[in-house]
Amino acid sequence: MPVAHPRSIGELTELLDEESHTVLLAGGTDFMVGLNHGSTRLAPDDLIVDLRLVAELSTVEVDYQQQVLRLGAGVRWDDLLTAPIAEIAPCLSQAARTVGSHQIRTAGTIGGNLATASPAGDGVCALVALDATLVLTSSRGQRTVAVSEFAIAPKKNVLERDEFIERVDIPITEGWQGYSKIGTRNAMVISVAGVAVVLSSESNTCRIALGSVGPTVILSTEASQFAGTTINWEIASITSADLETVVEMTRASATPIDDHRSTAAYRKHAVGVLTKRLIEQGLTTLRKSL
Amino acid sequence: MSDLDIRESVINGGLGQSPVRPDGVAKAEGSYEFSSDLSADNMLIGKTLRSPHQHARIIRIDTSDASAMTGVHRIITAEDVPGKATYGLIASDQPVFASDVVRYIGEPVAAVVADDEEICSRALEAIVVEYEPLTPLIDARLALDTDTPPIHPDGNVIREQNVICGDTTVIGDIVVEDHYTIGMQDQAFLGLESALAIPDADGAGVECHVATQWLHEDLGQVAACLDLPESSVRLVLGGVGGAFGGREDISLQVHVCLLALATGRPVKMHYSRSESFLGHVHRHPAQIWMRHHATKEGKLVKVEAEFVFDGGAYASTSSAVLVNAVTHAQGPYRCENAEVRGVAVRTNNLPCGAMRGFGVVQACFAHERQMDLLAHACGLDPIEIRRRNAMSTGDKLITGQVVESVAPVLQIIEGLERMPFPDDGNDVETHPYHRPGGAGNTTRASDVRRGVGYGVAIKNLMYSEAFDDYSTARCTLRDGVVTLKFATAEVGQGFITIAPQIARTTLGLEDVALESIDTGVGSAGSTSASRQTWMSGGAVEAACLKVRQLIFEHVASSTGSDPFALVIEGDSIVNTATGERQLMSEVVKGLEFDEEVEFRHRPTVPLDENGQGACHTAFAFVGHRAIVDVDVELGLVRVVEVSTVQDVGRALNPLSVTGQIEGGIAQGLGLALMEEIVQQDGRIMNPSFTDYLIPTIADMPPVVAELIEIPDPQAPMGAKGVGEPPTISSTPAIIAAIQDAVNQFGAGRSHLTRVPIRPSDITEALNSTRRD
Amino acid sequence: MTSKSDERHFELSINGNRHRVTDSYPGESLLTVLRDRLGLTGSKGACEEGECGSCSVLLDGNLVCSCLVLAASVTNCSVVTVEGLGGSTDVQTAFVESGAIQCGFCSPGLIMAATNLLERTPEPTVDEIREGLAGNLCRCTGYGRIIDAVQVVVQQRKNGRS
Structure with a gap:
């Protein structure tokens, strides 16, 4: 039951392709609650894939040409509180500020919030209003899904087993x-x-x-x-x-x-x-x- | 004696000063051992199996699969309890493990001891218990129905107590009434239940390190269940992470000792937060009806009230909580006529018992809401109605008891009236915490109405109704060091800070050490009922006075002076006849004394069937003014400030008093605005800190506190207990302030009658009007 | 390269020392490992879901709830717990002297949070203190003396005493 620390999207994709029992760890502020309380239990052959070191997932890219803000799924709440995000997507920034405490905002990620698929997800609500799109990646390639289409029920989303959220694309608008x-x-x-x-x-x-x-x-x-x-x-x-x-x-x-x-x-x-x-x-x- | 010393004698760390807590540094650096931090070599872990049913018959318990699991050492059930099968603080009605019937969701059925927590959890899942569900009794009012079958051999009524006095036929010029609801509050201490039991090498006894409020009461109950003499059971106070009443009852004490004795190895038990909600008693939810009668001038002439307290499945302290409620129904106001009826009943809900304020919280919420109704009906403001009715020393309560305590109610009310209002009228702060809704960013300045409300309370101190209430302390003087020994549970309140202060001031010696807090000395009684400063403080003072007397006699005989002329001033002994003075640290060189004292407060009597009798020991008084900003359209509240005037007798440690006041107000604010255990069919819907909300630092406003220091002649050192009063009237003050804000949308809005108040209660009040 | 660590046996860097963890259960939190496996009981647990802040530690300099950190996932991080502060920092002393400690169960977490807050914001306003410490529940004090303690530290540092 090891923990894997892929360092790039390539490594992550490869890992998810090879391993069949993977659990993605994207901050852990929700996932660990389940483990601590025993409502989530890991199977002996589960591989935990910690996304923290995947470099591309923590990037923030402002593309004024395409009028899009690209947030890696590993961007943390705390990173959303400051420029450029606070200026380009202030409602996401405001949502981030309402999430938990400083401790939670330091650890929790936007990708984790999305994948948890809670109707109470503060970041999700902002992203739906922002008409944001998710880029979902696997060894089979990439696909895009509107944030509003991503969660289908409480705790259920459209991610395939070997897929992960690579980034969130937010249209920049006046x-x-x-x-x-x-x-x-x-x-x-x-x-x-x-x-x-x-x-x-x-x-x-x-x-x-x-x-x-x-x-x-x-x-x-x-x-x-x-x-x-x-x-x-x-x-x-x-x-x-x-x-x-x-x-x-x-x-x-x-x-x-x-x-x-x-x-x-x-x-x-x-x-x-x-x-x-x-x-x-x-x-x-x-x-x-x- | 040495030459006259003209410098002013002072004692560092004496009474009236605020020395730091002796355990402060250890707590700050993380080295202080809370009971949950304890461990022992060869230690096993214990865990409790709890009932998933509200009311059911146990058909069969099969532990064979679980017992066979690797790492599982023992599983015990009711059959394995060698002594008394039940325990309880007032009535021994609660089974150590349910044997035939379970009466609430969470009732212990079995316990497992294993190598570690994970194995325990898996073993619990492997225990098979077959239940036959029975009809649960959910509604406290139904428990009163004679057609309702009893859910316990002791019946469904735990206690009925009325208080009838004066002429009950009197009708006031002005009559106001309403029904009030108080939700179930949790103590929510941060340090979860935990204990470490270490069996004696010969298996004939056990030592239990536990976070509790009352070591000796635990000792008696535990020893009886273990069928051991009390001399074979030792209880040691494990570091206590808060208590607030929730550790007065037995939780895991018996279980952990049984497991240790069964295995011959040290066993630790430690509840999770969700288990803690099941594992200790809560503040009683209450249904209260009150009708107040007054003259046109607003003078109270009669109080009528009915209290129904839901005690849950077992009695705990329900009967005493009820007595506190019915005897405090009038509040701190003069009233000659009363007809108060109260009942505490058993249901298949969570057991309820002690929590800070103990019955008076519920009564005060109702009587203070009533005083506001009365003020409105009489055309008076909330201060004036209270001023006109304020009781004072010498007044007779509705129980017939004369208030002998200092009763500065008028000073409290006038102190509140004088309090300046916060100067934030032009608050241009953009930080979201400055608006209702806080971090949620919901509210604009134009959505806010500011309200002001008041609450005033009377609270009994110490135990009542002829309980033999005492505390023991030992004072040893050796090598110039004073050592104190007592069994007073330090739960965070700071008795271990003031005990040395008492010794320093009494003996003029700075060097004071504290022995371990355990059952190696007589009982100190419980750390509850705002009683330890008075009771254990009184015991420490009395023990130190005895030692001081011996010192005086020694000095007198060796110098030929009059022992009655000797006094302690600061760090010196002074002969008032000659003016001679000498440092006490010099005087006591070579002296050794050891004195132990049992300190009792004056006797009290039980109430008769009409609730008459001097059942309480003493009283303290307090008032609160709350200022709130309310977003009435959304029902969101920001408490801007709470001011308080509190009758403390004498502040032995002003910083500790401040801490009790601010902390108590935080719990009163919690009950007013957010704290409630929500049960659905006996199941807690919010057994976590995610959903049982307690105030954060963002919810707690600045507190402006004024202390009334009139030393009470009956109180040791003049000091009254200060722990409970802050929690009591802060709650109705906040609700009154919200009402004030709601009423700004037009008179006659619905009266707010429930705590905790929910946003929907406020929005509904805005859209409805009062019937009468 | 994807690095893989064994989830039951691994090493952690805590307060500057490497600690070997053996026979950890899959999914154990950093808090559990600190307290139950390494005997570092300064970090407290009161909720195990990130609501109370009693278990706050610094992970690579960031304040986190150690109950929400998968222990086996932070083998390459530096962890600082309350034990790592040394015992007599100005924050710790101010907490003791200001009356910010009663039962003390929340104190280690609050001290970690206050220490971190003052690193991020050396001269916080009262609002910033509140926002910075909102993740740390205290049931005893009503927070007044805690705010006071933080302000004492700020003042002392401004006056050059620390």
């Missing part, structure tokens, strides 16, 4: 973006409800993503489209009636449950309030820069 999350204490809390809003003043579109109100992070397609078409982008404004419709559509897209953290009714209420506030805040900011 405009405004924000992430808000509700928890019942002021720090160190799992999201009861989270909303990310990205307003693109280039494409005149709005994308609204919701966390913790369904089995996966939800892209509120209808609400996003309605907001995109009803916002008067020239003056960065929306009528209160239209905004109310956006809020109602957002709530309608949420399918929350009652659990020990909150109620379905509160969660629906909350995603509406947060969406309204984020859009108002975004448009106010955009108006100032007109």
Whole structure:
């Protein structure tokens, strides 16, 4: 039961091709909880593949030509708090700041957050709103999957056994973006409800993503489209009636449950309030820069 | 005696100063041994098998597969308990292991001892227990129903206690009532349950190092279950990582000793966080109805109340918790007439017992919410209604007991009124912690309403109802060094800091050593009920006074002076008749004394059937003002500041008092805003620190504390216990402040009646109005 | 080259010393290995899921929860635990003298976190102290004296005493 430390994508690909029982370790802040509590047990022939030393996975690349920010899957929360990410993808940066504690942000990675496929994943919610795409790699080659299509159920994603998340591609866009999350204490809390809003003043579109109100992070397609078409982008404004419709559509897209953290009714209420506030805040900011 | 020394005599590290904790450096460097850090050569590990059922009959337990596993040494069940099959603090009603019936999810059924934890876990999975599920009793109110079958041979009612006084037919000009709910709070001490038991070489006895609050109570219960004389069982305090009431009951003590004796090897047991939630008692969830009657001027004329406490499957201290609740129903206010009914019942939920505040937390939440209702109905502000009703020394409680303690309630209320408001009106801080929602970045300045609320409380100190409450301490003087021996559980509160302070001031000697805390001396009683400064402090002082008397007599006889003229001033002995003084460290050279004292507080009596009787020993008082910012639309709260005025008698160690106040308020804030064990059909839905939330440093506001230091004539050194009061009225103060913020959206919003308050409770209050 | 280490027998570098770990169970956390296999019990465990911070250590200079680190995966890293601070750093002394320690169970983790915070942010504001220490639960103190202790260190360092 060894631990492998591949140092490059090539080595990693090769390893996953050769070994049949591999467990990818991408920070461990979620995986280790399962091991510690006995809910996850390693089989004797499992090979743990620690991704920490895979050089390419921790790269951050800003490509203004292609208008894309490429984040290696091994980039840690802590790295997301500063430039250039904080400037190019501020809602991802805000989401990162709400994740756990400094200890968690030092160890946890964006790839790990995605692979865990939790509907409460703060980073995932931001990335869905950002219309980010994942590059999944194996010895068979690469494929791209929208972040919104990656998780299919709690703790289930579309990764094949020999595949790994190589990087996240985030479109760079002018405009405004924000992430808000509700928890019942002021720090160190799992999201009861989270909303990310990205307003693109280039494409005149709005994308609204919701966390913790369904089995996966939800892209509120209808609400996003309605907001995109009803916002008067020239003056960065929306009528209160239209905004109310956006809020109602957002709530309608949420399918929350009652659990020990909150109620379905509160969660629906909350995603509406947060969406309204984020859009108002975004448009106010955009108006100032007109 | 030597020549007159004109310098001012002082003693370093005496009373009123704040010397550092003697264990501070070891704790800071990580070398301090908590009970979970202990190990021994040849040590085995023990683990408990717990019931997955709320209520079930045990048909069969098959340990054969598990016993056969490599590395497994022994598996024990109820059959292997040689002595008493049950234990319990007040009633011995809780089985060491369930034998016929399990009564809550998490009840111990068997224990395994193996080479290591992993083997233990696998062995537990291999034990087969066949259960026949029985109908669980979930609802505390149903337990009162005579049609409900008893879930325990002792019946479903643990105790009923009413307090009836005065004219119960009186009706006030103004009457306000409501129903209140208090959720189940966990002590959530950080240092998990852990113990190391080492059998004697001849197998005839055992030594158990355990994190507990009360060594001698454990000793008695453990020895009875082991069927050993108490002299064959030694309990030693293992380093305790917090307690807050959760270590007053037996958890793993009997199990670990049984396993050690069964194997003849040292055995360690150590709970995980999720097991800890099952392994100790919790604060009682309570349903409370209260109706307050007052004159038009807001003078309280009658309090009516009904308390239903869910004690869970076993009695623990439920009966004493109930007595505290019903006897504190009036709060720190004068009231001549009362009709208070209370019951603590058994259900198939988690057992409940002691937690900081012990029944008074529940009562205070209800009576303080009622005082706010009353204020509103009388057209008074929350300070004025409390001022008009404040009790003082000499007042009679609804139990008929006269308050003899210093009772500076008015000073507390007026102190709170005088407290300045924080100067952050133009708070332009952009840090998310400055808004409700904190790191979540949910709230804009325009979404925030600021509210202010108050809470005031009375809390009994020490044990009540004729309990023989005492503490033992020994003071030894040898080679100029004072050595203190006591069995007082140091759980973090700092008794080991003040005990030497007491000795230094009493004896004028700086050099004080502490012996190991164990059962090698008489009982100190429990580290609970805010009692150790009074009780063990009193015992240490009394033992030191005896030694001092012997020193005085020695000095008097060798110098021909009057022993009654001698006093200690700082580090010196002074002859008040002649003015002569000498350093005590010089005087005691060559002297050896050894004195042991049992210190008792004055006797108390049990309550009669109408709840009458001087059942409590003494009282302390406290008040809190909370300032909160509320995002009412989302129901999110940021506590901006908590101010407090506390009656402490005398601050023997001001830094420790501050620590108790701030720490206690944090637990009160936790109950107000976030802390609740959520059970569904008896199963804990949040048995982890991911979901049982306690306040972080980001949730805890600055605390402004003012101490009222009026030495209490009945208290040793004038000092009252300070541990519990901060936890009690901070909770209703925070809820009152939230109510104030909600009410800014228009009068008549729903009264907030539940703790912990959930965001949805606030948003619902915003959208609904009060019935009456 | 992909390096592979045995998950049951491996070496760790802790506080500047190499420690041989044998017969570790697959999946053991760094915290378990420190406490149960190497006898370094200064790091505490109160949740084993990264919520309490009692087990905080420095891993290649970064503050992490050792309960969330797979021990066998950090054979090539340098680990510093509370035992590695030496016992009398200014942070440790300030914690003792400021009343930041009661039961003390959270103290080693908090001291590691405070030490790391002051390395990253030598003169933190109160908000920065709160954000930097939000991952360390304390049940006794209510945090007031902990904030005070950190501020004492900042002041002392500014005054040139450390």
